[in-house]
Amino acid sequence: MLVNGNLVSRWLEEFYQENGLTPPHELYPFDEQKLRALGKERPIVRKVLKWCADNFKLPGDNGGIGLDIHPVEPAYNQQISALETTIQDYMEDKATLAQALRLGFSAVIGETIENVQIEKVVDVQVKAVDRGYLDFKIVGKENGKDVKIAVAVLQESGGLFVQATLKRLIDYRKFDLTRGCLVRSKQINKGAAKAQKYLSELLSAELAGEWVLLKTEDIKPLLALHFVMKGRENDELSEEQIIDFIRKKRIGIDNYLIGEILSNPSGQVPEDAIDEENESGNITLTEVANVVSVASDDLFQE
Incomplete structure (x- = not known):
């Protein structure tokens, strides 16, 4: 798996679905080799997020479409993925x-x-x-x-x-x-x-x-948020950002x-x-x- 499991492909899938786009491959427009190199550094999710924002360039994109990822989303998706096998x-x-x-x-x-x-x-x-x-x-x-x-x-x-x-x-x-x-x-x-x-x-x-x-x-998304809240300092997140994410994504x-x-x-x-x-x-x-x-x-x- 690439950086932090399938986080990047998950973000991209959500982005393309929201914008009604079909990419040529699941990691488009990122360079897979560069992602693998970044993954070897074992970066925190915030660094992955920044790298994605800096490197997200679509052909002919003049800034009208951007990869808008909430700062809490990577940590939340990571916890959701982990709960697939640990929730019991x-x-x-x-x-x-x-x-x-x-x-x-x-x-x-x-x-x-x-x-x-x-x-x-x-x-x-x-x-x-x-x-x-x-x-x-x-x-x-x-x-x-x-x-x-x-x-x-x-x-x-x-x-x-x-x-x-x-x-x-x-x-x-x-x-x-x-x-x-x-x-x-x-x-x-x-x-x-x-x-x-x-x-x-x-x-x-x-x-x-x-x-x-x-x-x-039903409890899975709330458990994921609970674990994000507990580990927020490691992910350089604030309690206010997490509450904002819950509200904007209507998870609660x-x-x-x-x-x-x-x-x-x-x-x-x-x-x-x-x-x-x-x-x-x-x-x-x-x-x-x-x-x-x-x-x-x-x-x-x-």
Whole structure:
């Protein structure tokens, strides 16, 4: 592969599609040998971007068409490419998934999506015993009324941790909520009676909560942005540039997960949730630790 994998060909493909052009080859008008030489230097994406801008010359081009690449785009495309093979490594990582979702919401503050005008994204104020369950809260206006939506990413399989999360997600008064939203890809064990009870309450007409199905294709762009944000200093990028990129490319405002979390709740259990009871797998050390923690917490609360 040439410089940083297929980044250059990806930029060019997008450019030609946007301008309705058909190039003679995928790297046109760049010199492949020069690109290979640049690749041997292992440059950061910003240097690749500058080289492309300096060397992009089309025959007969008098400056009317240029390769307009956002400074964040190379790093974003690089992360998207990496996630093609690594995304399953993060689908059980509650903290990373929640941070990626929160970044997406932070980039759409001030926007109105699904009739919700987003004012801010904040932590849910909790006591020590309640930490680690509810990930963040979206505050805004829905048809003129205050809305406060707690989001809980819940990928654990352990029944006690699932139960403890749902128990907190339905406690609107304690956590100052108007709605609770569960983000999860898996079914909830039908034998977990308390968890099923709390889930029924969440999805009831009274609480009007929501279960949004987590899918890799929907979280992937937000994960890519999260990793770009974490590595921004190495790529010589600023937080402001990354937020600007998200806005200009509409990655947040058009994201399915963000739209579903804000949309009018269906009150339904997602039909496509994964049935873990019919899949093989071993419980992780993290899930064991969560079970022990929840058991001790609930012992003191009951």
